[in-house]
Amino acid sequence: MRITIVTLFPEFFDSPLACALMGKGREAGVVDFALVNPRDFTTDRHRTADDRPYGGGPGMVMLAEPLARALESIPQPGRMLLTSPRGRALDQDLARELAAEESVTVICGRYEGLDERLCELFPLEHVRVGEAVLNGGEAAALCLAEAVARLRPGFMGHADSGEEESFSRGLLEYPHYTRPEVFRGLPVPEALLSGDHARIARWRREQALAETLRRRPDLLEQADLGREDLETLRRLRREGPARPGRNLYLALVHAPVLNKFGEVTAVSLTNLDVHDIGRVSRTYGAAGLAVVTPLEDQQALLGKLLGHWTEGAGSRSNPDRAEALDRVAGLPDLDAAVAWVEAQAGTRPKVVATSARDEGSLTLPRVREWLRDEPVLLVLGTGHGLAPQILERADGVLRPLRPLGEYNHLPVRAAAAILLDRLLGDAG
Ligand SMILES: C[S@@+](CC[C@H](N)C(=O)[O-])C[C@H]1O[C@@H](n2cnc3c(N)ncnc32)[C@H](O)[C@@H]1O
Numbered sequence: 001m002r003i004t005i006v007t008l009f010p011e012f013f014d015s016p017l018a019c020a021l022m023g024k025g026r027e028a029g030v031v032d033f034a035l036v037n038p039r040d041f042t043t044d045r046h047r048t049a050d051d052r053p054y055g056g057g058p059g060m061v062m063l064a065e066p067l068a069r070a071l072e073s074i075p076q077p078g079r080m081l082l083t084s085p086r087g088r089a090l091d092q093d094l095a096r097e098l099a100a101e102e103s104v105t106v107i108c109g110r111y112e113g114l115d116e117r118l119c120e121l122f123p124l125e126h127v128r129v130g131e132a133v134l135n136g137g138e139a140a141a142l143c144l145a146e147a148v149a150r151l152r153p154g155f156m157g158h159a160d161s162g163e164e165e166s167f168s169r170g171l172l173e174y175p176h177y178t179r180p181e182v183f184r185g186l187p188v189p190e191a192l193l194s195g196d197h198a199r200i201a202r203w204r205r206e207q208a209l210a211e212t213l214r215r216r217p218d219l220l221e222q223a224d225l226g227r228e229d230l231e232t233l234r235r236l237r238r239e240g241p242a243r244p245g246r247n248l249y250l251a252l253v254h255a256p257v258l259n260k261f262g263e264v265t266a267v268s269l270t271n272l273d274v275h276d277i278g279r280v281s282r283t284y285g286a287a288g289l290a291v292v293t294p295l296e297d298q299q300a301l302l303g304k305l306l307g308h309w310t311e312g313a314g315s316r317s318n319p320d321r322a323e324a325l326d327r328v329a330g331l332p333d334l335d336a337a338v339a340w341v342e343a344q345a346g347t348r349p350k351v352v353a354t355s356a357r358d359e360g361s362l363t364l365p366r367v368r369e370w371l372r373d374e375p376v377l378l379v380l381g382t383g384h385g386l387a388p389q390i391l392e393r394a395d396g397v398l399r400p401l402r403p404l405g406e407y408n409h410l411p412v413r414a415a416a417a418i419l420l421d422r423l424l425g426d427a428g
Helices: 020-027 064-072 092-099 117-121 138-149 197-215 217-221 227-239 271-283 296-310 313-317 319-325 334-345 364-373 388-393 412-424
Strands: 002-006 032-036 079-089 103-107 124-128 248-253 288-292 328-331 350-353 376-381
Touching (some): 002 064, 002 138, 020 138, 064 103, 197 217, 248 334, 248 412, 271 288, 271 412, 296 313, 364 412
Parallel strands (some): 002 032, 002 103, 248 288, 248 376, 288 328
């Protein structure tokens, strides 16, 4: 395979392409590199490859002409990849795709980047490494070259090495140990010393699942998982120290809320809301749901409904429903809901209000961070949404779901389900 790297600093690659596995891969003819310098395609005395940006501003921009001529000089460029923070992430799927090509070209940007018109003239695929800005594309090109070359047949000594690694089957890799058997008091896990290959394979699979669950649960959504894997994951989650929903409480508020005229009012309970939000909370492992209404007849109705399903005839005919509604409490106002959380969690929760009306700037990743260490009470409004006095006393108001949509009228049950999935879902 040939990898052509277009760079203003070809010397950057001297050592990394010469040593260790890459050096051997080149010697064995598994991978071959060509370095093309756009400066060699300049026509002025100073060999100028950059100029000031139109419109002003800091930094310089790589000139289009030398780069275009450099690209046109490559006999078989193959797929043309532009290193760019704006690009598709370099991941194992992309590495695998590129390893199937016979030639690829990687362009290293410098300064503020290239003249944008090159992207119209050449089929450049933007590729990024990480989520941070580098001085230039050279380090990114090296990452790409290594990730791709090592997947070529014959590059790695052991034929299985590439198959077993992190990401190869959608999971992170299991941990490794080598001699001595005990290092500074820490022994090698016993299963690895057993000599029992089936047991070692089971141990490794479980460790791969546990690592992925702990560090990159988002990968699990696409991983190739069998029934046994799912059982292991369930057990790991059950036994693990950080059940994700343990700090999340919900409050479904029926007063004070707004009516369709924008007036502050109280609305009636809805049987469906209580059942469905209770079930969603239970499914995602949230710690509890407070149904807030100051109206005594509504509280009595809620008491009757919960009693039927958690202790009465309903609990016997449908124990699942009893489990879902077990953690639902009827409370008169938000202060009582905050006190209810405090009594269970030991500290006052952060109160997070929700609104579909563009009144909030709090983001879900921030709430996920809070949830790691402290209780959070997520407050949902019925009617036409929470009244201003609730939003004002919250620690934060979440950005609406679908803020860019034209139509934004989710039922509160649907909003609760989406929020819980984004906060506690396996893909989070
Ligand atoms: C200093 S950066 C320019 C950053 C650019 N002004 C921006 O804010 O997106 C110079 C060059 O480094 C490369 N580069 C920087 N960070 C990168 C990353 N994370 N992944 C891939 N290439 C990167 C790109 O080729 C980029 O054109």
